[in-house]
Amino acid sequence: MTWMDPRLLFTYDVTFMLASSTRPTARALGRTSRFTRRRAHARGVTMNATPAYDALKSKLSEISDLRSISGLAGWDELVMLPSGEGASKARGRAMATLAGVIHERATSKEIGELLEKSATETLQPKDRANRKRAEEEYTKATAVSAELEKRRAELGSRGYQTWVKARESGSYAAFSPVLTEWVALTRERCALVAPEKKVYDAALDDYERGMSSERLREIFAVVRAGVVPLIQKVYAKDGPTALAGRSNPLHGEFDVEKQAALAKAVAVKIGFDLTKGRLDVSVHPFTGGCGPDDVRMTTRYKKDDIMEGLTGCIHEAGHSAYEMGRSREYAGQPVSDAHSMGAHESQSLLWERMVGLGEPFMTFLLGELRETFPGRFDDVTPELLYAGFNVVKKNSVIRVESDEVTYPMHVILRTELEMDLLEGTITVDDLPKLWNSKMKEYLNVDVESDKQGVLQDVHWSSGAIGYFPTYIIGQILACQVFNAAKRQIEGLDEQIKQGEFAPLLSWLRTNMHERGSECDTVDELMIKVTGKPLDANEFVEYLNDKYTKLYDL
């Protein structure tokens, strides 16, 4: 009955709409709490020993508010936006404007001054970490000129569009100039942001705080040594032993509506809280949204691929669990953010692979499958289901279609190439040849075209150099954290069989989620969570044990 005039939002708050809404006190509450906060801050100046830090927190919280709205706009763009070009253009412009506002606030002099003043205040450890995270971000954001950021934004846009066309036509030559520009631009930026660091280490830091190329090379050596031979052995077999002479129970068509209902039920069972988030369908599954109390995850379902929909949903539910578990005490503060992209990926992979593709889970899942698809799984045992879910596909050319055995090598390949590119030991022109030879070496695969090879990923086109290794860090952490959980939670396997996931979730809350960004490095985080630094050996052992049994190697 009402036209909601955005011009009146500030002044009148459109309370008439709230009157009939299910959430009558929404904005009212928010508003009150904002003023309460301001008053508290005002009081703090005289009553509290950390006035600068308190003021800083208040500023950071406002930036977090704006980011939560930006997160909403991003989710909406991918899930809800009308299809017209006008809607898409308007949203792009509006998001760019909002991003500008956020950047302006995040690099404001005021924050710089508060960081400086708070440096001498006595803070609790978590607050110290919070201040440190804020300082790191501020230093990074202010190190770079607006002009350079503009060039990066421009190249991101142009690079992406160039890549889309180049991949379509399969022409690496059409794309390589963009990559050359990105290498130069990334070097320029890294030299400003962290002149004391190697250029790749500075690039890495955007996604994985404190990680270094040296440490990565150590990790990769362990993974290569343990996984490449495993791949060869697995490839020599026809498939998992349990499936010999049988068809995979997951093959065939499954009603999409029923798949969605099943996936939702499983997501809720493992801890996705529908009062703190939404589950929608989108072309490309992702988790995003507005923060720990409003997490938006998306999935997709295909009639002829029940595995993708189900494991995809569990994967996103893992991301969601991490978000929903963030510290409420430090809500809106950098220290409550996920530790890193790798750590985030570890939580999705822990649920998807360590739990969801593990043997105990099959007992629980089989019950759910039988209920959802009556008759269809009568003859299936948990053992068969386990084999069905864990088939290693041969001829693994495309990263996003690969499995847990071949995936690490895809990621190592890309990371090695981008490291060498940034360090200058190889050139952009060398890339296709190196790509293909590494594919042969690591995965025993012949790449037929650049379209199927070096042009397959979007990341480099938008300047996301240093992002790839977070995928493998995520895999390793997932394994290591899950092993720690198994050691500390008595009867975890049995609980998973019974579909009792609360003990694991609760353990993760305390050990991973609530810790947020309190550690400087992923090694430090892993020592706190598991007792030792990141350890690729655990991951290699896990893979070898699992597939030796499955494939009778």
Added chain:
Amino acid sequence: MTWMDPRLLFTYDVTFMLASSTRPTARALGRTSRFTRRRAHARGVTMNATPAYDALKSKLSEISDLRSISGLAGWDELVMLPSGEGASKARGRAMATLAGVIHERATSKEIGELLEKSATETLQPKDRANRKRAEEEYTKATAVSAELEKRRAELGSRGYQTWVKARESGSYAAFSPVLTEWVALTRERCALVAPEKKVYDAALDDYERGMSSERLREIFAVVRAGVVPLIQKVYAKDGPTALAGRSNPLHGEFDVEKQAALAKAVAVKIGFDLTKGRLDVSVHPFTGGCGPDDVRMTTRYKKDDIMEGLTGCIHEAGHSAYEMGRSREYAGQPVSDAHSMGAHESQSLLWERMVGLGEPFMTFLLGELRETFPGRFDDVTPELLYAGFNVVKKNSVIRVESDEVTYPMHVILRTELEMDLLEGTITVDDLPKLWNSKMKEYLNVDVESDKQGVLQDVHWSSGAIGYFPTYIIGQILACQVFNAAKRQIEGLDEQIKQGEFAPLLSWLRTNMHERGSECDTVDELMIKVTGKPLDANEFVEYLNDKYTKLYDL
């Protein structure tokens, strides 16, 4: 497969997600256009004769971008937000922060300076109007101190909560102190915003630019004189003549899914463009969203009330049509905004009542109803349907449940009371008694309790004083504009019968929608659209003609 980290949005734009998205160039395009705009502006400084005005437009466009995001957050809050209290609190806080940013930008010195500089530049009429609208808003926003705005926001929040409880318990005494505060605060604000105006005229101006209490009293005199006797005559009858001895074909239960499909089909038919908007379900129907290319409308359907869902949907489609029709040449500029709240309501009411409840529409609608509910409308004629849709309910106590005959008197009653309150000729304590006696006088209704009387509306609790008259202005304009359209579009009635709405929509685009806010007053707008100022007589004649025929008066 991805965690969408809002911290990386500015820098990396999460292009990986776009790679698989249906709208790959969304942000890219937006970003490009933003930079293009900046370059254009930079060039404009030397090449263009209106550098200050051009710079002003660029600033206004950024504010509009942020408002579009605020509109999105408001829509999402009412349609998509998870149910948990945390989500609601976080959204409230985030929206308040964003509102603060918008307010800051809208009241910035820079805008003030550009307004001043552009005052001497030679502008085309539409640009002159645009600058004028911007100046009005700026003057208003900067006239009031942040401290007063804060008090208003606080009272809005507290007032709303107080009203909810007071209405529940039916205690006017619990609510009246809030109203007393609102009267004082509104007077204080109006004296600052427009010291040269009567206090109520200044309050009105927030919703209906250039309207005055004097003009309203003229209009009300005409409506009262023409409608009160009509109500008495209608009340003396049992119902519309065509329904004598028959049951209303709209009574009974109708499948909700089918109702929704029917309403959507009708909305699309009359012009709701699904590539430029969404249609969702919410507890309280409204239209909002992000701007002309992304309009979000909501409806609701009840099993036992097919009329509410259908007419509600047509109503919102009318609001949507106005939004979708806004000038693209002046996109993001104040002059492209709807003229006023009254004008907005006129477009929803034009489609809902003048078209949707009119006789010709019944021929079209009957076909749709027969298709959607096979067998159910076989014996129904357009005449019967017309009568069924246009029953005047007796004992009209609650405004939001009233019909087009009694609604105007509900609105006049409230407006007269708030005018007198602000002008000081009555007090807050007089209100319940005056309310009840006016209800008796205007609607021949005995109000049994304050809950059913003076406490029924939310508006005053949040300080929306001056809002009510826009409802009646909307009704009058709807009638007058539709009459003009009938005069100018040959065969309009026949087109409506056939379900051809494009000629009317196109006429409204040119005459109402694209005009936006180019006029200073609604009278000026009506002269352009219809050839004469707002004329309540046309509305009174319309009602009398229609119901005299329907009820055989």
